[in-house]
Amino acid sequence: MKAIRVAQYGQPEGLVFEDIPSPVPGKNEVLIEVAGSGVNPVDWKVLSGAMKAFIPLQLPYTPGVEVAGRVAAIGEGVTAFSVGDEVFGFINIVGGYATEAVASVDRLARRPSRLPALQAAGVSAVALTAWQALHEHGQIKAGQRVLIHGAAGGVGSLAVQLARIAGAVVIATASAGNHDYLRGLGATEVVDYNQVRFEAVVEPVDVVLDLIGGDTQARSWSVLKPGGVLVSPVSPPDATKAQAVAATGKHFATRSDGAQLEQIAALFESGELVIDVDVLPLSQAEEALRRSLSGHTRGKLVLDASR
Structure with a gap:
C-alpha cells in the first residue's frame, strides 16, 4: 500500500510518500480501504514533536487521525461490520494518511449514503x-x-x-x-x-x-x-x-466515539448537517499540512487516497 511517512520530527518538508506493507486487523479491528483522510491541526502538532512526551511514537510513522472508506477485511470477534461496508471514523492519533488503515470497530460508524466518501473523510474529528x-x-x-x-x-x-x-x-x-x-x-x-x-x-x-x-x-x-x-x-x-x-x-481532548459518531451520521443523512471540504491528492500531504498550519482554511482539508 501507499502511505505518507514521517522519519523524524520536524516540518512538513520531511514527509515521504512510499510503499509499505499493508496492516493486518487484530481482534475487534477492521482493515479499511481508504477513500480519503482528513487533515487536522493535531497532525502537524504531532509532526512537530511537540506532543512526543505524552504521545510516544515509533519512527517512522504515518500521520492522520481520521478516514473514510470500505471495509476490506475483518479481525477476530468483529460482528458490527462486514467486508464491503462503507465506514468512517476517528481511527487513532496516527495511521490515516494511507491507502489502507486499521481501526477498532468502536471508533467507526457507517457512512451516511448522502455523504460522499471524500466529505465523510473530513467529518469525524x-x-x-x-x-x-x-x-x-x-x-x-x-x-x-x-x-x-x-x-x-x-x-x-x-x-x-x-x-x-x-x-x-x-x-x-x-x-x-x-x-x-x-x-x-x-x-x-x-x-x-x-x-x-x-x-x-x-x-x-x-x-x-x-x-x-x-x-x-x-x-x-x-x-x-x-x-x-x-x-x-x-x-x-x-x-x-x-x-x-x-x-x-x-x-478537553476529543474522544473517539463510534456511538456518538452514529448520531452525527444521522444528522448528515437527514441533511441537517453539511461539510465543506477542500480536496488534495494524498501525494500532496505536505501542501495540505502547510495550509492547515496557516490557520485560515474554510471547512476541512481532505486527502484523496486514490491520487
Missing part, C-alpha cells in the same frame, strides 16, 4: 470535537446564546450547525469573506474580528466555544454571563479569570 464541546462540556440548551470563535474552520463550521440544531442563538467570529457562509450554516450574528473587537459588540452569552486560544480566549470572559461556560479544546482556560466572572472554564 471535527464533528466529535464540536459535539463534545457543546453537548458534554458546554451543556447547551435551546434558547441559549453561544459565541463560537474560529467559526469558519472545520470544528467551528460543524459547531455552528450543531448549536443551531440544538436551538441556540449562534454568534460567530470570522473574517468578512466567511460571513455569508456562516449565516448559511445558521449563525444569527457574525463579527469581523479584523474590524471590531468582539467584546465591544457581543451581548452576554451563555457559552463560548474558543477554537483560537491566547488573547481571544482571555477577552472572552468579559462576554460570559454569570454561570456561563467557556469551552476550549485548544488551551486550558484560566481558572482565576473564570472565578472572577462567576463562570466555568473547561478544556
Whole structure:
C-alpha cells in the first residue's frame, strides 16, 4: 500500500510518500480501504514533536487521525461490520494518511449514503470535537446564546450547525469573506474580528466555544454571563479569570466515539448537517499540512487516497 511517512520530527518538508506493507486487523479491528483522510491541526502538532512526551511514537510513522472508506477485511470477534461496508471514523492519533488503515470497530460508524466518501473523510474529528464541546462540556440548551470563535474552520463550521440544531442563538467570529457562509450554516450574528473587537459588540452569552486560544480566549470572559461556560479544546482556560466572572472554564481532548459518531451520521443523512471540504491528492500531504498550519482554511482539508 501507499502511505505518507514521517522519519523524524520536524516540518512538513520531511514527509515521504512510499510503499509499505499493508496492516493486518487484530481482534475487534477492521482493515479499511481508504477513500480519503482528513487533515487536522493535531497532525502537524504531532509532526512537530511537540506532543512526543505524552504521545510516544515509533519512527517512522504515518500521520492522520481520521478516514473514510470500505471495509476490506475483518479481525477476530468483529460482528458490527462486514467486508464491503462503507465506514468512517476517528481511527487513532496516527495511521490515516494511507491507502489502507486499521481501526477498532468502536471508533467507526457507517457512512451516511448522502455523504460522499471524500466529505465523510473530513467529518469525524471535527464533528466529535464540536459535539463534545457543546453537548458534554458546554451543556447547551435551546434558547441559549453561544459565541463560537474560529467559526469558519472545520470544528467551528460543524459547531455552528450543531448549536443551531440544538436551538441556540449562534454568534460567530470570522473574517468578512466567511460571513455569508456562516449565516448559511445558521449563525444569527457574525463579527469581523479584523474590524471590531468582539467584546465591544457581543451581548452576554451563555457559552463560548474558543477554537483560537491566547488573547481571544482571555477577552472572552468579559462576554460570559454569570454561570456561563467557556469551552476550549485548544488551551486550558484560566481558572482565576473564570472565578472572577462567576463562570466555568473547561478544556478537553476529543474522544473517539463510534456511538456518538452514529448520531452525527444521522444528522448528515437527514441533511441537517453539511461539510465543506477542500480536496488534495494524498501525494500532496505536505501542501495540505502547510495550509492547515496557516490557520485560515474554510471547512476541512481532505486527502484523496486514490491520487
